[in-house]
Amino acid sequence: xxxxxxxxFIVNIDHERCRKCKRCVMNCSFSAIEFKDKVTANNRQxxxxxxxxxxxxxxxxxxxxxxxxxxxxxxxxxxxRKNILKQAESGGIxxxxxxxxxxxxxxxxxxxxxxxxxxxxxxxxxREPMELRTYxxxxxxxxxxxxxxxxxxxxxxxxxxxxxxxxxxxxxxxxAISLNAHKALAIAAKRMGTLMNTGEGGLxxxxxxxxxxxxxxxxxxRFGVTSKYLNSSALVEIKIGQGAKPGIGGHLPGEKVxxxxxxxxxxxxxxxxxxxxxxxxxxxxxxxSQLIYAIKETTDYKxxxxxxxxxxxxxxxxxxxxxRAGADIVMIDGFRGGxxxxxMIIRDHVGIPIELALAAVDDxxxxxxxxxxxxxxxxxxxxxxxxxxxxIALGADACVIGTASxxxxxxRVCQKCYTGNCAWGIATQKPELVRRLNPEVGADRLxxxxxxxxxxxxxVLGSLGINAIESLRGSRERLRGVGLSxxxxxxxxxxxxxIGQ
Numbered sequence: 001x002x003x004x005x006x007x008x009f010i011v012n013i014d015h016e017r018c019r020k021c022k023r024c025v026m027n028c029s030f031s032a033i034e035f036k037d038k039v040t041a042n043n044r045q046x047x048x049x050x051x052x053x054x055x056x057x058x059x060x061x062x063x064x065x066x067x068x069x070x071x072x073x074x075x076x077x078x079x080x081r082k083n084i085l086k087q088a089e090s091g092g093i094x095x096x097x098x099x100x101x102x103x104x105x106x107x108x109x110x111x112x113x114x115x116x117x118x119x120x121x122x123x124x125x126x127r128e129p130m131e132l133r134t135y136x137x138x139x140x141x142x143x144x145x146x147x148x149x150x151x152x153x154x155x156x157x158x159x160x161x162x163x164x165x166x167x168x169x170x171x172x173x174x175x176a177i178s179l180n181a182h183k184a185l186a187i188a189a190k191r192m193g194t195l196m197n198t199g200e201g202g203l204x205x206x207x208x209x210x211x212x213x214x215x216x217x218x219x220x221x222r223f224g225v226t227s228k229y230l231n232s233s234a235l236v237e238i239k240i241g242q243g244a245k246p247g248i249g250g251h252l253p254g255e256k257v258x259x260x261x262x263x264x265x266x267x268x269x270x271x272x273x274x275x276x277x278x279x280x281x282x283x284x285x286x287x288x289s290q291l292i293y294a295i296k297e298t299t300d301y302k303x304x305x306x307x308x309x310x311x312x313x314x315x316x317x318x319x320x321x322x323x324r325a326g327a328d329i330v331m332i333d334g335f336r337g338g339x340x341x342x343x344m345i346i347r348d349h350v351g352i353p354i355e356l357a358l359a360a361v362d363d364x365x366x367x368x369x370x371x372x373x374x375x376x377x378x379x380x381x382x383x384x385x386x387x388x389x390x391x392i393a394l395g396a397d398a399c400v401i402g403t404a405s406x407x408x409x410x411x412r413v414c415q416k417c418y419t420g421n422c423a424w425g426i427a428t429q430k431p432e433l434v435r436r437l438n439p440e441v442g443a444d445r446l447x448x449x450x451x452x453x454x455x456x457x458x459x460v461l462g463s464l465g466i467n468a469i470e471s472l473r474g475s476r477e478r479l480r481g482v483g484l485s486x487x488x489x490x491x492x493x494x495x496x497x498x499i500g501q
Contacts, residue, residue, distance in 0.1 A: 005085050006068050009048045011041035017060035024052035024061060029423040029433055030416075047414040051423035083344070094344040097417035097427070099244055099336040099381055099403060102348050107355035107484070108387045112497055114478040116465035123462040130458035131468035134397055135160040136235070137304040138328045139372040158328060159304050161234050163398055164193025165454050166469055167388060169446075170379050170402030171217055171239065171308070173201030175252045175261050175273065176340035176417070177406075178434040181426045184409060184442030186210040191443065192450045195234055197400075200250065200275060202264040203229055215306070218295065220249060221275035223265040227298050235303050235329070236295050238288070240279070241310030243337030243354070243380040245346045250275035256420055256429045289325035296326070304328035304375075311335060311357035311380060312350075316364035323365060323374045331400065332357050334380020338403040340427055341418035354380040355394065359492045362395025362474060385453035389460050394492065395474045408449040409442040477501075 015038055024033045032045035033052055046063065053061040070078045083094055116122040123130075137160040144154040169185045182204060185196040190213045197215040198207075202224020207214065216233040218225055230236055241247065252261075252273035262269040282288050292305050306329035307322045309315065319330050334354025339347065358378050365371040378391050379400030388399045407413065410424035417427035425437030461467060464478060472478070480497040481489045489496060 001089050003044075003085075003089055005044075005082060005089070007043035007046065007066050009046040010043050010064050010066050011046050011052070012062045012064065013039050013041060014058075014060040014062075015039075017058045019058055021057065023055050023057065027051045027055050027423060029421045029428075029430075030419075047416045048412065049414045049416070049423045050412045095341055095418050096344045096347060097338075097340055097342070097415045098413050099338045100348050100351075101415075104353065106381075107353055107488070107492070108383075108390055110482050110484050111355075111390050111492070111494065112480050112482060113386075113389060113393070113460060113464070114480070115463040120465045122465050123467055125455075125458040125462040128462070128467060130461055131470070132165050132454055132457060134163050134166050134470055136163065136306075136329055136375040136377070136397060137161060138374055141372055159235075159302055161195070161304055162193070163195070165450055166392060166398035166457075167382075167450060167453065168194055168215075168377065168398055168400050169196040169405050170338075170400045171197035171199040171215070171237065172340075172402060172406075173199030173217075173223075173252075174204055174264055175201040175256055175429070177427050178422075178425055178429060178437060179204055179206065179260065180434050180437040180439045181406075181409060181442065182207065183439035184437065184446060185405065186214060187439060187443035188446035188450070189213040191447050194450070197237065200239060201252070201261070201273075202266070203232060204260065204264050208232070217308075218291075219275055220277070220279045221273060223267065223273060223275075230295060230298050230303070233299075233303060235306055236299065237306040237308055237329075237331065238279075238291060238295070238327075239308045240282070240288075241308065241312070241333070242339065243310050243333030243335050243351055244339035245342040246310030246312055246335075246351045247277060248343070248346055249277040251341070253420075258429060261429065285321040285325050288322065292326045306331050306377070308333060310337075311352045311354050313352060315352070315357045316360040319361040320364050320368055320370070323370050327374055329375045329377060330361065331377040331379070332361060333400075334378070336381030337379055338406070339417075354378050354391075356488075356491050358391060358394050358396055359476075363493060366474075385456035386460075388453065389457055389472070390479060392469060392472050393475050393479050395476075397473065404449070405446055408445045409437065410445075 022035055025035050030045045030047055032042050034040050048063050138158040140155050145151050146154040174182050186207050189196040190210050195215050200217050200219030211232040214233050215235050215237050217237045217239050219239040254270045254272045295305050307327040308331040311332050311334045322330050335351030375397040377400050378396045382399045382401050391399050411426055420428050422428040425434050476493045479494045481494050482497045
């Protein structure tokens with residue numbers, strides 16, 4: 001069937017500047033650039049990954065949105081019409097990648113941070129120590145000490161994981177992203193004293209030297225899960241849901257399952273890796289508790305166990321049940337969280353914003369007197385250091401970044417991860433594309449990002465007059481809202497700007 005869909009982007013080539021070096025042709029992984037006596041563009045194939053423009057030595061390439069206009073219609077927007085055309089031609093579900101791009105309110109951008117002035121002086125982070133370290137794991141209700149002169153801690157502490165910066169790399173599986181991307185994340189996590197997460201695709205043997213900085217995930221497909229896998233970690237995460245696709249499972253196409261992925265996931269080469277929507281041994285909080293304690297038994301109670309859930313309408317009650325089931329960490333993933341592949345209808349219309357979910361969960365756990373029994377990790381579009389500060393003030397222990405880390409490595413958020421044609425060597429398994437990402441260079445870029453964010457967080461702590469990130473946790477009094485309804489302010493637990501103490 002001949003497509004009626006117009007090109008989404010137009011590739012403009014300045015032929016007076018073009019030296020015909022063909023670097024753009026070699027770099028385009030979507031067949032959008034060809035050479036026929038001169039460089040020509042197949043606009044229908046362009047996804048705006050910017051690889052050609054980035055590596056053009058003469059800056060002769062620009063990419064713009066197709067200016068093709070549509071008859072005005074607020075209800076029948078161009079996007080709606082294009083999607084109908086796609087489905088009329090394919091008869092299938094529309095797939096997409098990355099996070100929710102819809103213009104829903106971004107509540108981070110409607111919260112402002114306090115600052116000290118006269119009576120409570122600020123602190124200069126260049127001259128005073130600023131502590132970004134935090135610990136993940138269950139905390140006791142109180143501490144007991146013994147001894148008189150030589151005092152020692154009597155209370156037995158649950159296993160803790162130290163973070164030198166309150167930012168963790170998100171779960172992204174080997175298969176959804178390349179091995180080189182996994183290596184870059186692991187190297188950066190080791191250098192920065194934080195964690196990377198294997199996602200549900202198992203742990204590649206090349207990452208054996210980084211296991212003290214790795215979260216291993218147990219998802220519904222149980223790919224690569226063994227006793228050795230669980231013990232080769234800093235902590236274990238049970239994945240119940242994902243912010244980009246709450247309530248549905250995952251699917252890694254068989255064409256992506258080569259020898260390495262087959263070995264790591266423990267499935268045959270060329271087999272589709274299907275993760276069912278539910279865990280087929282979890283249908284209640286009691287079932288979840290059994291899995292939590294099975295993992296704790298397997299790891300000799302030396303590893304904290306986390307449970308990851310999507311931010312949904314009843315998230316506070318769900319999180320309460322998870323903590324009571326024995327989880328040491330609750331990871332909440334908001335509806336703007338990224339993904340390698342998801343049905344567009346799920347990504348764009350299911351779930352709730354992480355800001356509201358975080359506030360509701362922290363409130364619920366405090367009201368029930370169990371907030372100390374679990375740390376809270378949050379993700380789902382943590383875009384900048386300011387979002388991290390605001391999340392911690394709302395009650396998070398640390399934040400999780402996925403899309404931001406991919407952008408740092410070169411991702412242009414073209415939302416075509418599911419095609420396996422990533423021109424930047426990130427969301428692909430094709431050897432000729434994977435080698436474009438140098439793990440050491442990727443790790444350097446990730447470390448630079450976290451270092452920069454760390455300095456910015458320290459600047460904000462100084463302006464708040466505090467010298468430790470743990471002093472900010474749950475201090476909603478240091479936040480004010482702008483342009484938010486009273487109901488939203490009540491859920492967030494903050495006051496409107498202009499209202500003092």
